[in-house]
Amino acid sequence: MKVGEKHYRSIWYDNEERAVKIIDQRWLPHEFKIVDLISLDDFAVSIRDMWVRGAPLIGATAAFAVSEEMKRDPSDNSLNNAWDILHETRPTAINLRWALNQMRDLLKDVPKNKRAEIAHARALEICDEDVERNRQIGLHGLEIIKKIAAKKKPGEAVNILTHCNAGWLATVDWGTATSPMYHAVDAGINVHIWVDETRPRNQGAQLTAWEMDSHGVPHHLIVDNAGGHLMQHGDVDLVIVGTDRTSSHGDVCNKIGTYLKALAAKDNNVPFYVALPSPTIDWTIKDGIKEIPIEERESHEITHIQGKLENGTLAKVQICPDGTLGGNPAFDVTPRHLITGLITERGICEPSPQGLAALFPERVLDK
Amino acid sequence: MKVGEKHYRSIWYDNEERAVKIIDQRWLPHEFKIVDLISLDDFAVSIRDMWVRGAPLIGATAAFAVSEEMKRDPSDNSLNNAWDILHETRPTAINLRWALNQMRDLLKDVPKNKRAEIAHARALEICDEDVERNRQIGLHGLEIIKKIAAKKKPGEAVNILTHCNAGWLATVDWGTATSPMYHAVDAGINVHIWVDETRPRNQGAQLTAWEMDSHGVPHHLIVDNAGGHLMQHGDVDLVIVGTDRTSSHGDVCNKIGTYLKALAAKDNNVPFYVALPSPTIDWTIKDGIKEIPIEERESHEITHIQGKLENGTLAKVQICPDGTLGGNPAFDVTPRHLITGLITERGICEPSPQGLAALFPERVLDK
DSSP states (O other), X not given: OEETTEEOOSEEEETTTTEEEEEOGGGTTTOOXXXXXXXXXXXXHHHHTTSSOSHHHHHHHHHHHHHHHHHHXXXXXXXXXXXXXXXXXXXXXXXXXXHHHHHHHHHTTSOHHHXXXXXHHXXXXXXXXXXXXXXXXXXXXXXXXXXXXXTSOTTOOEEEEEOSOOSGGGSSSSOSTTHHHHHXXXXXXXXXXXXXXXXXXXXXXXXXXXXXXXXXXXXXXXXXXXXXXXHHTTOOSEEEEOOSEEETTOOEEEETTHHHHHHHHHHTXXXXXXXXXXXXXXXXXXXXXXXXXXXXOOTHHHHEEEEEOTTSOEEEEEOSOTTOXXXXXXXXXXXXXXXXXXXXXXXXXXXXXXXXXHHOGGGXXXX | OEETTEEOOSEEEETTTTEEEEEOGGGTTTOOOEEEEOSHHHHHHHHHTTSSOSHHHHHHHHHHHHHHHHHHOOSHHHHHHHHHHHHTSOSSOHHHHHHHHHHHHHHTTSOHHHHHHHHHHHHHHHHHHHHHHHHHHHXXXXXXXXXXXXXXXXXXXXEEEEOSOOSGGGSSSSOSTTHHHHHHHHTTOOEEEEEEOOTTTTHIIIIIHHHHHHHTOOEEEEOTTSHHHHHHTTOOXXXXXXXXXXXXXXXXXXXXXXXXXXXXXXXXXXXXXEEOOGGGEETXXXXXXXXXXXXXXXXXXXXXXEEEOTTSOEEEEEOSOTTOOBOOBOEEEEOGGGOSEEEETTEEEOSSHHHHHHHOGGGOSOO
């Protein structure tokens, strides 16, 4: 999407410089930095330390990591080593494993002297596929927004709440949860977004608010505590969130706090949708709460917050007493009975084994 | 409670200096500052700008404000003016109006030359009454914790989640929600507290974590998003929160985000208790969601966070793009059907008109 007047993706291959480039998201919204990823370690660090984040973008980054590694060393050892190192960087996002498996399955039977070329082409293709999937999710989600807008009085906005950043910065372009919002704005629909700040890492405040601002989407930033109150008072028409992994039965693992918003939506009859690109579906699991491992991140993310000082420099402040320890589960699982629908690239379905199987019959494992 | 080796209340009258003193809570947990409140404006600012906060402490501060004003000018005009100015400082906390009405009703028929003395005695009494109420709440709440502890294996802690600061810093001493915790620790029960940071003002991170640390109560700081996940996984045995205003039917208005935790507790069969000193009950209203006005605070509280820099100085950092606007409702209302019980100074009751009326029959308005 646009940054100023220029269109960017979150990751791309620069043909002139022959390098993979990313937006280093650690500095947003205060600084817009582009960096090159060269070594396998660069790629691993960029995923682990969240220079890039968001399940689809993590997958695309891993695909480029493998393709760049194949240019240096196309051996089986190198391929397996890249798979192992990259797979360990983040434990929850299913797209990481999906992309790594895509690359390894494609390359393992290919002669070594062809691997670099084929891997490069596939990495580019994975990016383009992601963009198209998200565009389709946006078009399907747009229909939901259109129906709500049709019931509004003239001048009334459709109020949409979102949690974390399932925006274009979390994907290659368009975003997942944000794609219907961008499509609605482009279609001239009056929307207003409630952006959850999304503690502890503030992806909503730092990334989603920045995206909305850059694309001119009306919005307010709110604390993660506020959504329930807004729903109680009729100030939310619709919730759309992303997902890091969705079980074959429709349970959704997403950024910590998503479950609380789903509970509030259910309690107030607010439609709660999950924007779900199909690589995010984990067909091997059924019960999301029991089967999805939840990453426990470090205490420092809870006790310290990064932002911009009045003089413009970036700094971290400690918000609690010295020595306080934080508990930091990074994701939670929203059980399917709280979800109105899953917006996939092939259409919208109910969150159930049947719903997902009807849209993706070729992917179902236990028919 | 204790700060280092010395016992403090959150507000007190210094007989030697003939001055009302408070702990200026804006600087906690990083600096422990005591300030004198002299003029009516001092008192109004200290409430409005949250040097003191928490419904019971706001009430005690307002009572002292009236008594100090009566020493300067005991006229009816002065009394009414103090009522008006103080009443406007915070719109939601019912104790403010309760304390102001207590003082005005007491003083209006008293000769002017007696008002200062009587007001001073009543302000001191309001403080002592608050301490005793909270002690009683603690003793009743202790019984709940004891029952849970009795079912634990040796060495297993009772995990209690709390939101915001309904601690001794929010009252004159003991706290409301924290009083059962302090009593449990003093009784040798193994408790562990999950402290919600409580955005936007981080009262949990700044005050509750500081209180727990000072009193030696084992605890972890968590983001407001985490509680639902912890409950899903059996890591919370009990929730105890405070309240800023409770309707006669048992709906509880408390810090924004409380409602979301109550939903999660209900969904996971975790007992959800509200520590409720009786002055916090608003007998004039029934439906908390419809009738309690919710304070909308300024955007700056959402977009900026205060903390300590690495060099030890305090600073505010901006967490979102320049120009982002925050929506900032400060409280929400938890409907009574989500609440297990109300812990009052007279015992525990169900959250219902009948439950409250049985404990406080003399207070009921529409018998």
